Amino acid sequence: MKWARSVVTPVVGVVVFLAVWESFVRAFDIRRFVLTAPTEILSELLDDPNAYWSNTLVTAQHLAGGLLISVSVSLVVGSVMAASRYIEEATAPVLIIILVTPWVAYINSVVIWLGFNDRPIIFMVAFTSFPLLTFGVVTGMKSADPAARELFASVDASRWEVLWRLRLPSALPTVLTTARFAVALGLGAAYFSEGASSGLRGLGVIGRRAALDQTRGAEVLWTTIFCTAALGISGLVALSLVEKTALRWHASQRD
Template identity: 50%
Template sequence: MTHQLLRRLLAPLVGIVVFLGAWELLVRTQHVRPFVLRAPSRIVHYLGQQAGDYTGAAWVTIQHAMIGTAFALLVALLIGSAMAASSFFEHAAQPVLTLLQVTPFVAYIASVVLWLGSGTKPAVFIVALVCMPAFTFATVDGMRGADPAARELLASVDATRWEVLWRLRLPSAMPSLFTTARYNVGLALIAAYLVEGGNFANEGLGAIGKRAAAFNKGDALWAAVFSMALLGTISLVLISVAQRLVMHWHVSQRRQLR
């Protein structure tokens, strides 16, 4: 078991090291100019020097992403349950959710900042807004996919709507919610980054990135990008661990033949 776990943790590390190695090699052998592409070693060196600033900023960004995701999930569960229960509501909500999903949120960051002010509020709001539709669709799909035999069985003893929701529908939505969470990680982090760069609070990796771009500080910009990638990777690992713990009963979590 521990051996297996080690291998599971080792594999992604190997992937990252190979990728960074190839990148480093490319920059060094092809003499790529630094303003086109910097070598990872240089970025890491810079990050090491500015570690304090970047960990502080990363902490702000991860909070924006996480609180926003939590709100998104909460709203999605509410709307998704209603959609799964009523097809009229489903058909009414679908176009609105799709509209939210396809609107480039960069376009309305400025409006939201004007409305909610600078700082945490607009970041959390926009993260929640962009993550909510996918979570909602996942909730509806998962709930609709609940085992018909179990549904019939609960109906045969007059279980209430709430009991069916709690005992059957919500757990049935777990697999699709986890899949969506993996997809939403990137979206949430990018949304947090862009809103941080688009307001005047001067907090978070997005603010560093924006300033670096404005003043042509390549090292600072690339360090911000690297930090974002690191946050994304850590979040994905955490989601995998949570999935393993919560969903150990699901087919996807068992050892499989390849």
């Protein structure tokens, strides 16, 4: 019963949201480029589902590749920062600068630097999500139980054992929570970077071309936005499944 409710309730919420969206567009006669009705988006999607599916997969690959790099680097950097207060205080301002700088402003520079291919897209995904994930790693590792740390110290455990058996498990809840925001940041970076890279595939490429099309560009543009949102939701669902599997021991996963 609880499982059915957890599935049905979000579906009902989405249906109501789409119904309100459709009614709003129809009632106020909103221009297509400003806001396209969900039924028109669905019609466009059904006209050529294979094209949107294949390009969504390309964007998903860019997102996954960038996030994988970002998680790997942030675990290394975050571990070093958590182990040294001096390094943390020296590194944190740099990460904050990266985090608050509007990355949309320098996408074109990155594309010119790395070339008109997949590399600038993956780089932008990794670069934009890296500070957020690193702060999550640092916060999680520093929140390790003090009593457990004293126990490891009493048995003269090595730094590697403390990291692997205590700090990393303690950081997992925070890292997975932070990863939800990193997915959103990385997805935006992937979409805009695809458009800036002038590649041949990806939702961002289709969206940029559609923005210049005055005939049926509105439907295409909003369909790419819809597909991007669906991709983001899929990523968050996948993270939830990972969280339930990896954090069975954690209080947040207990009924």
